[in-house]
Amino acid sequence: MDLLKRKVEADGVVIDEKILKVDGFLNHQIDAKLMHDVGLTFYNQFKDEGVTKVLTIEASGIAPAIMAAMHFDVPCLFAKKAKPSTLTKEAYYADIHSFTKNTTSTVMVSDEFLDKNDRVLIIDDFLANGDASLGLNEIVKQANAETIGVGIVVEKSFQPGRARLEKAGLKVSSLCKVASLSGNKVTFVEEQS
Numbered sequence: 001m002d003l004l005k006r007k008v009e010a011d012g013v014v015i016d017e018k019i020l021k022v023d024g025f026l027n028h029q030i031d032a033k034l035m036h037d038v039g040l041t042f043y044n045q046f047k048d049e050g051v052t053k054v055l056t057i058e059a060s061g062i063a064p065a066i067m068a069a070m071h072f073d074v075p076c077l078f079a080k081k082a083k084p085s086t087l088t089k090e091a092y093y094a095d096i097h098s099f100t101k102n103t104t105s106t107v108m109v110s111d112e113f114l115d116k117n118d119r120v121l122i123i124d125d126f127l128a129n130g131d132a133s134l135g136l137n138e139i140v141k142q143a144n145a146e147t148i149g150v151g152i153v154v155e156k157s158f159q160p161g162r163a164r165l166e167k168a169g170l171k172v173s174s175l176c177k178v179a180s181l182s183g184n185k186v187t188f189v190e191e192q193s
């Protein structure tokens with residue numbers, strides 16, 4: 001997605017060789033028009049898969065996920081990082097290691113919102129080691145639902161996330177692939193035409 005690449009080039013800040021900061025348009029301030037186009041691109045990629053639900057994890061996955069859900073005209077469901085006191089029903093749980101915070105937390109989705117009839121598109125802002133998406137896929141499995149694919153806004157292709165997701169049988173689609181963050185600059189993967 002050219003527009004996204006240009007935005008990463010213009011506004012992305014390389015924190016170190018592994019972390020890219022995109023607070024200007026995705027993780028703090030959100031470029032709503034760009035997110036609209038991100039959602040539309042995911043819709044075009046997965047529109048024939050009978051998606052019934054878009055699933056992400058709070059907080060930074062919600063912007064791209066809700067825009068995708070709008071185009072699919074299905075609910076956007078997000079895994080919560082803390083069990084709310086309002087939760088009265090059973091829930092599905094997964095332990096997810098956070099790449100950026102280096103902590104592991106248990107995330108939950110109420111069983112009111114996911115069941116065996118669901119065909120789920122998982123969306124996240126970044127793909128690094130794949131723990132977030134694999135954890136969400138575990139939640140989908142607990143519900144006996146099916147993950148039809150994983151949509152990622154920015155994939156860091158020098159990390160093992162894609163390989164781990166594909167090994168788990170998941171179809172991965174990313175809108176922007178970063179080959180390296182070395183030398184304080186973003187280098188993209190050259191796409192074959």
Ligand code: 5GP
Pocket residue numbers: 018019020021022027060061097098099100124125126127128129130131132133161
């Ligand atoms: P993974 O679970 O694939 O290792 O990491 C993905 C999660 O970690 C995403 O939900 C994202 O919030 C966060 N993350 C991973 N790498 C980066 C990064 O380079 N920049 C930012 N802003 N978040 C990242």
